[in-house]
Amino acid sequence: MLRPVIVGIDGSPESLAAAGWAAREAQRRDTALRLVHAWAWSPHPSAAVPSTTSQRQWAQRILREARDHLGSLYPHLHVEEAQIPGPAPAVLLEASSQGALLVLGSRGLNGFTGYLAGSVSLSLTARSTTPVALVRAGEQAADAHQLNVEGHSSTDTPYRAVLLGIDLAHPGDEAIAFAFEAAQSRGAAVQVLHGYRPPSIAATGRGAGGGRETAAEHQSALDALVQPWRAKYPRTAVTTSALRGRAQSLLLHAASDAGLLVLGRRDRPRSGPFTGPTIHAALHHVRCPMVVVPHA
Numbered sequence: 372m373l374r375p376v377i378v379g380i381d382g383s384p385e386s387l388a389a390a391g392w393a394a395r396e397a398q399r400r401d402t403a404l405r406l407v408h409a410w411a412w413s414p415h416p417s418a419a420v421p422s423t424t425s426q427r428q429w430a431q432r433i434l435r436e437a438r439d440h441l442g443s444l445y446p447h448l449h450v451e452e453a454q455i456p457g458p459a460p461a462v463l464l465e466a467s468s469q470g471a472l473l474v475l476g477s478r479g480l481n482g483f484t485g486y487l488a489g490s491v492s493l494s495l496t497a498r499s500t501t502p503v504a505l506v507r508a509g510e511q512a513a514d515a516h517q518l519n520v521e522g523h524s525s526t527d528t529p530y531r532a533v534l535l536g537i538d539l540a541h542p543g544d545e546a547i548a549f550a551f552e553a554a555q556s557r558g559a560a561v562q563v564l565h566g567y568r569p570p571s572i573a574a575t576g577r578g579a580g581g582g583r584e585t586a587a588e589h590q591s592a593l594d595a596l597v598q599p600w601r602a603k604y605p606r607t608a609v610t611t612s613a614l615r616g617r618a619q620s621l622l623l624h625a626a627s628d629a630g631l632l633v634l635g636r637r638d639r640p641r642s643g644p645f646t647g648p649t650i651h652a653a654l655h656h657v658r659c660p661m662v663v664v665p666h667a
Contacts, residue, residue, distance in 0.1 A: 373402040375451065377470035377501075379463050380408045382433040384508035385476025390437055392506045392660055393474035394445050399556040403449040404441070405470065408434050409462035410454050430454055460494050467501040472662075477505040477654065493654060496636070497646045502549055502664045510660060515557070515630040530559035531630030531659075536622045536649065537565045538635070539592055543666030546635030547597075551604045553631055553662075560608040564625055565593050566618030589613035619652040626653070632661040 378393035380386050390406065397404040410430040424432075434452045441450055455462045467473035477492040496503045513524035517531055535550035554561045569585040590613040601609050614621050626632045634650055646654075646663070653661055 373400065374469065374471040375403040375405040376400065376472050376474060377405050377407055377463075377466050378474040379459070379466075379476070380406045380434060380437050381459070381476075382437075383476060385506070387437065387440075387476070388508050388510040389474045389476035389504075389506040390441060391444070391512070392504070392510055393472075394441050394448055394450075395512060396472065396474070396504070398445060398448055400471065402471065403451055405451040405453065405466070406434055406437055406441075407463060407466045408452075408454045409459040410456050411458060459491050460498075463491075463495055464498060467495070467499050467503070470501060472502050472504060473499055474504040474506060477507065493646070496650065496654070496663050500638075500665055502545075502662050504660055504662045505654065506660045507658060514659070530557040531628065532560040532562045533557070533631045533633060534622070534625055534629035535561060535563045536618065536632070536634045537563055537593065537596070538618070538649075539565055539567075539589065539596065541635070541637050541666075542596055543635035543637065543664065545666040546633055546664040547600055549662060549664045550633040551600050551607060553633065554607050555604055557630070559630060560610065561604075562625065562629070563593065563597055563609065563611045564621060565589060565611075565613045566616050566621040567613060568617070569615060586613065586615060618649050622649065623652065623656050626657045626659055626661075629659050632657055632659055634661065634663050636663050636665050638665050638667055 376393045376397040378390050380390060394404050408430055410427065431454060434454055438450050438452050441448065455466070463473065473495065475492045475495060492505055496505065513526050515530055516524060516526055517528040519525040519528050533550050533554040535547065550561055567589050593611050593613045597609060597611050622632070632653060634653060636646060636650060650663055
């Protein structure tokens with residue numbers, strides 16, 4: 372049986388947008404969706420909890436309303452729910468080990484609403500051994516599609532491309548596979564982007580021509596890396612770009628027109644949880660959904 376898509380629910384706009392995105396992803400995968408709410412009594416409950424309702428009842432209501440809402444939108448989707456006591460990072464980390472994908476709502480690190488935004492999503496992104504998807508509040512199904520002839524979002528148009536950021540030093544087959552599978556399930560193209568910083572003239576000793584040779588070498592290495600995936604997914608349109616510049620800046624610019632951003636996260640057991648500057652920048656600024664895929 373296929374593993375379910377797991378989504379964290381806390382009642383915030385971010386988590387509800389994440390639940391919608393997760394439901395559509397579960398449908399594409401033909402698998403179940405599991406709603407998980409981490410519950411812990413607090414001496415200072417949210418102002419959203421009515422004085423006549425216990426915190427546990429309020430938590431149960433959050434799950435029930437999310438389940439009913441998704442059931443009305445996706446009647447053929449199998450939706451499970453779980454209310455688990457404990458701190459959110461530990462609960463969701465354990466839940467993610469039983470799923471194919473963990474989906475979280477996120478406002479980035481500059482804002483905070485609910486326990487899934489900000490520090491919790493960053494912690495889970497850095498620690499999970501399962502791919503983690505991060506979805507902003509307000510994300511709609513049409514946002515993943517190209518604009519129609521009138522310049523409006525519409526689910527009747529093709530999907531926007533899946534953008535895959537690659538570090539040629541540590542590419543990670545898991546992230547590449549995720550991007551191509553996501554593109555295939557959407558009928559979308561894959562855009563593979565590698566940013567590099569060329570060595571200085573003093574370091575290479577090759578003069579002005581060194582920059583041109585470096586660009587060609589990076590592009591050739593990127594094409595060679597992607598070639599087996601082109602062969603494996605022959606119906607998926609693929610473009611590759613090895614561009615000079617900071618990877619963070621290049622990805623943020625390219626992601627402005629993408630439907631999904633996929634990045635690999637190298638697992639470093641000895642150094643502890645770590646995302647790296649590129650993922651960190653994407654968490655701050657990228658508006659489209661993004662998936663961080665751990666790899667060795």
